[in-house]
Amino acid sequence: MARLLVVHHSPTPNLRAILDAVVAGARHEDIEDVDVVVTEALSTTLDDVLAADGYVIGTSANIGYLSGAVKHFFDVTFDTASEATRGRPFSYWVHGRSDTSGAERAMESITTGLGWHKVVDPLCFLGPPDDAHLAAASELGATVAATLMS
Template identity: 85%
Template structure:
């Protein structure tokens, strides 16, 4: 069975809602043969990354960058992951209050360095998530999970 790893930093109700939508998409009844493993960024390990076949990363945009928790996740997994996980599909979302551009650049740079293959366009937006944002988050989760189906 394939495994999708969702790594997130969700310290606010808005980020928790977005994560819930991503998880709902990844676990949709039409997605078969894919286990979904959800880990807070400060708890995700190299073993989690190596055991997964695809990834969704969720972060807030903090002071123009990805959250410190997601940065820490990449710091502790990057060397091994870049050697062992090249070509694996991924997607990501960034939520902020004033600007997500720095966090978007960081995610693009890091995932390019990892050699991961983007399965879906990133979801990046400001403000409270509305139904359109949550639908896009659901689609993001479903799309990455669907790429892993046998």
């Protein structure tokens, strides 16, 4: 069975709603043979990353950058993961109050360095998530999970 790792930093109700939608999409009844593992960024280990076949990363945009938790996740896994996980499918979401551009640039730079393959456009937006945002989050999770189906 393939493994999808969803790494997130979701300390607010808005971020939790996005996470829940991503996970619901990834666990949709039409997705078969994919184990969805959800971990908080500060608790995610290198072993978690190496054991996964694909990734969804979720972060807030804090002061124009990734959340400190997601940045820490990449700091502790990048060197080894960049060789071992090259080419694996992924996508991400970034949610902010005023600007997500710095966090988006960081995600692009980091995941390019990892050699991961983006399989669906990321979800990046400002303000409270509405029904369209949550539907897009669900679709993001489902799409990444579907790429892992055998």
